[in-house]
Amino acid sequence: MNDESQNKMGSPTPEELRQQVERTRDELGQTVEALAGKADVKAQAKEKTAAAKKHASEKTAELKEQAAEKTAAAREQAAEKATAVKEQAAEKSAELKEQAAEKTAAAKDQAAEKAAAVREQAAAATAQIREKAAQAAQAVKDRTPDPVQEKTAQAATQVRESAARAGQFAVDRTPGPLLEKADRVAKAARANRTPLLAGGAVLVAFLLIRRGRGRSK
Numbered sequence: 001m002n003d004e005s006q007n008k009m010g011s012p013t014p015e016e017l018r019q020q021v022e023r024t025r026d027e028l029g030q031t032v033e034a035l036a037g038k039a040d041v042k043a044q045a046k047e048k049t050a051a052a053k054k055h056a057s058e059k060t061a062e063l064k065e066q067a068a069e070k071t072a073a074a075r076e077q078a079a080e081k082a083t084a085v086k087e088q089a090a091e092k093s094a095e096l097k098e099q100a101a102e103k104t105a106a107a108k109d110q111a112a113e114k115a116a117a118v119r120e121q122a123a124a125a126t127a128q129i130r131e132k133a134a135q136a137a138q139a140v141k142d143r144t145p146d147p148v149q150e151k152t153a154q155a156a157t158q159v160r161e162s163a164a165r166a167g168q169f170a171v172d173r174t175p176g177p178l179l180e181k182a183d184r185v186a187k188a189a190r191a192n193r194t195p196l197l198a199g200g201a202v203l204v205a206f207l208l209i210r211r212g213r214g215r216s217k
Helices: 003-008 014-143 146-173 176-191 193-216
Strands: none
């Protein structure tokens, strides 16, 4: 048997062996490329994951910074609004106080003017009463005989003495609080003493004149 018959029976020829080696080499190369590709995919995945983490961290930091800026701006605006509200409230309060002070001053002025007018009216009325009482007393005196005037003076003196004795007796028997009240009443009466005395004198003179006319009849 020769070499050709042996190749035909199953022994590979050098050419076939070379072809098998090349095929095996190609397959190994493809396998290596596939493995390298898979390794590259994992590396890319790791890189993408790291990039995504980095991006997320940067985004988080940016969002935190923006939130901090917005919070600071909101606080500043709130502080400015609070300050503006306080200033407006202070201005309004000052305005109201000024208005109240003006109204109070105006009311005091009006009250003072009214009080002055009342005092003037009272003084004028008192002066008129005194003048009329003096005129009436003078008229009675002019029409009253001298003896009657003497009797009137004596009667007035007796009345004053009796009143003084009665007053002292009342003072001795009157408690302190009542004395204070009576003193206030007496002060008020002394303010209008002249009209009262004049009126009393006129009344006494009239009674004496009437009494003297009755006796003359």
